[in-house]
Amino acid sequence: MTDNELGDLPLDDFRKAGHELVDWIADYLENIEQYPVLSRSQPGEIREQLPTSAPVQPESLDSMMADFQNIIMPGITHWNHPHFYAYFSNTGSVPGILAEMLIAALNVNGMLWRTSPAATELEEVTMAWLRQLLGLAADWDGIIMDGASMSSMVAIAAAREAVEGVDVRVKGMTHAAMPQLRLYVSEQTHSSLEKGAMVLGIGQENVVTIPVDGENGMDVGALQTAVLQDIAAGKRPFFICATIGTTSATGVDPVPAIADIAQQHNLWLHVDGAYGGMAAIVPEKQHLFAGVDRADSLVVNPHKWLFTPLDLSAFYTRHPAVVRRAFSLLPEYLRSAETDAKAVRDYMDYGVQLGRRFRSLKLWFVLRAYGQEGLIARLRDHMRLAQLFGEWVEESSDFEQMAPIVFSTVCFRAHPQGIVDETMLHKLNEDLLNAVNKSGQIFISHTKLNGRYTLRLAIGNIRTTERHIAQAWALLQETLRHRQTN
Numbered sequence: 300m301t302d303n304e305l306g307d308l309p310l311d312d313f314r315k316a317g318h319e320l321v322d323w324i325a326d327y328l329e330n331i332e333q334y335p336v337l338s339r340s341q342p343g344e345i346r347e348q349l350p351t352s353a354p355v356q357p358e359s360l361d362s363m364m365a366d367f368q369n370i371i372m373p374g375i376t377h378w379n380h381p382h383f384y385a386y387f388s389n390t391g392s393v394p395g396i397l398a399e400m401l402i403a404a405l406n407v408n409g410m411l412w413r414t415s416p417a418a419t420e421l422e423e424v425t426m427a428w429l430r431q432l433l434g435l436a437a438d439w440d441g442i443i444m445d446g447a448s449m450s451s452m453v454a455i456a457a458a459r460e461a462v463e464g465v466d467v468r469v470k471g472m473t474h475a476a477m478p479q480l481r482l483y484v485s486e487q488t489h490s491s492l493e494k495g496a497m498v499l500g501i502g503q504e505n506v507v508t509i510p511v512d513g514e515n516g517m518d519v520g521a522l523q524t525a526v527l528q529d530i531a532a533g534k535r536p537f538f539i540c541a542t543i544g545t546t547s548a549t550g551v552d553p554v555p556a557i558a559d560i561a562q563q564h565n566l567w568l569h570v571d572g573a574y575g576g577m578a579a580i581v582p583e584k585q586h587l588f589a590g591v592d593r594a595d596s597l598v599v600n601p602h603k604w605l606f607t608p609l610d611l612s613a614f615y616t617r618h619p620a621v622v623r624r625a626f627s628l629l630p631e632y633l634r635s636a637e638t639d640a641k642a643v644r645d646y647m648d649y650g651v652q653l654g655r656r657f658r659s660l661k662l663w664f665v666l667r668a669y670g671q672e673g674l675i676a677r678l679r680d681h682m683r684l685a686q687l688f689g690e691w692v693e694e695s696s697d698f699e700q701m702a703p704i705v706f707s708t709v710c711f712r713a714h715p716q717g718i719v720d721e722t723m724l725h726k727l728n729e730d731l732l733n734a735v736n737k738s739g740q741i742f743i744s745h746t747k748l749n750g751r752y753t754l755r756l757a758i759g760n761i762r763t764t765e766r767h768i769a770q771a772w773a774l775l776q777e778t779l780r781h782r783q784t785n
């Protein structure tokens with residue numbers, strides 16, 4: 300037996316397949332509009348075409364690529380399609396794709412500084428770059444997480460660590476001196492906050508949901524009342540989440556007023572800007588971020604609206620030492636001289652994960668490939684397109700806008716003249732959504748605003764242009780007309 304038989308695949312094969320793969324990716328991106336955006340696959344259809352157990356004998360790269368093309372691709376919903384407008388659209392950009400190849404090739408585990416100094420130091424540098432782009436002061440420290448859900452959970456864990464006398468780290472949640480911890484969100488807050496509270500043992504019953512005040516975000520009066528009531532009842536308020544760019548309607552909570560209450564009652568203020576937070580890099584949108592400098596933590600997602608492939612969430616905090624206190628644990632086998640000398644940072648101390656991907660490399664590529672000006676110009680254009688689409692909706696007698704357009708997302712619905720029954724409008728819009736999505740030409744999603752079924756068009760893919768939204772608008776109008784005449 301030679302060395303080669305048990306080693307990796309021959310590099311000549313890699314070279315050949317790798318070149319073909321890059322060509323495949325370029326062709327895919329070039330021809331992406333030929334694919335239906337939403338996969339037409341039926342439940343189980345992909346699974347049924349695949350063997351029920353792994354192959355015993357090796358298979359060729361060619362056969363894998365053929366199956367990828369024939370079996371897997373039909374089961375793909377094309378997030379990189381310029382007509383993807385559902386949820387919040389995102390982008391696997393060219394610099395991001397290239398960096399992902401290098402990340403896999405190096406396969407670095409950035410748990411300690413020592414396990415790849417560049418991974419640690421590039422994370423420090425890219426998080427500082429992004430911090431500056433966002434307009435945050437130098438006392439904010441950035442840590443890369445897999446997603447905003449994890450970032451917000453880490454924020455809750457840090458906030459709990461900061462509560463005097465709680466000491467969950469050592470004593471757990473059930474010791475005699477444990478107060479009943481209370482966490483505040485709005486009815487529009489992302490579900491990840493409640494999930495974080497579930498996981499951390501705060502409990503769903505202690506997640507207090509504050510109503511929103513029309514277009515003005517969280518009702519600050521109701522928040523103050525809820526906090527005071529809890530204090531009077533002997534409970535311990537400790538955490539409040541404000542959102543900039545809510546998931547349904549991209550609303551903005553009144554952060555300065557919430558910061559006042561947080562300060563008054565010593566609550567940890569976390570700002571969820573997973574989607575909308577990215578707009579802070581655009582000068583004329585900076586006013587939406589008033590008060591964020593008074594928060595304790597902030598999450599923004601470059602993997603949502605900054606052209607960085609999944610996954611990369613940027614968690615910022617002004618209290619990295621508290622985060623570290625909540626998560627650091629040093630077994631003997633992870634000790635290193637430079638850690639003992641306190642000369643370096645080990646990112647394993649700032650979250651749940653030990654092994655960490657070299658995610659900063661792709662953000663570095665993205666920030667450099669477009670530059671500050673290029674990023675601002677692209678976000679600005681997405682917001683321009685959303686305004687334009689909103690104008691078309693407003694001008695149409697068959698559609699109406701359902702929420703103000705703050706960023707790059709339009710909430711709207713079909714509302715032809717003469718139809719007043721809400722049940723009928725719900726059915727009409729649900730049918731419209733299903734019909735346009737089934738056409739394969741666009742993919743939009745929905746939400747409910749004030750109990751009303753609402754369509755959402757979220758613009759965020761780097762390839763989406765005015766031509767695309769004009770096509771989407773034409774399709775929606777045409778599909779509605781067709782439904783009404785049939």
Ligand SMILES: *Cc1c(COP(=O)(O)O)cnc(C)c1O
Pocket residue numbers: 387445446447448449489491542544545546571572573574600612
């Ligand atoms: C998308 C989103 C999240 C969740 O982000 P993940 O990275 O998928 O965990 C949280 N909050 C808001 C406001 C979001 O838009």
